[in-house]
Amino acid sequence: MSRELKKLALFGVVISLLTSAYVTLLQTGIKQGFFSDGFWDDWLKTIPKAYLILLPFILITGPLVRKLVDIIFGDHKKTAK
Numbered sequence: 001m002s003r004e005l006k007k008l009a010l011f012g013v014v015i016s017l018l019t020s021a022y023v024t025l026l027q028t029g030i031k032q033g034f035f036s037d038g039f040w041d042d043w044l045k046t047i048p049k050a051y052l053i054l055l056p057f058i059l060i061t062g063p064l065v066r067k068l069v070d071i072i073f074g075d076h077k078k079t080a081k
Helices: 003-032 039-073 076-080
Strands: none
């Protein structure tokens, strides 16, 4: 596995975890009220479920979005030479 692929995979793992935590924080807060009874337990239980859904999505779409951004900014021309 190349260094660049390892970096991309680690990025996907970390961004999935952070996104899962943030989205479930908002969802739990909106659903039952921020910092209500049981908020922390419900929030922490929901993070792994969201993570398992987000991780494959981000690992698949991340490289595609990166290529799109490279195209928009013209970086694809540098690697094509």
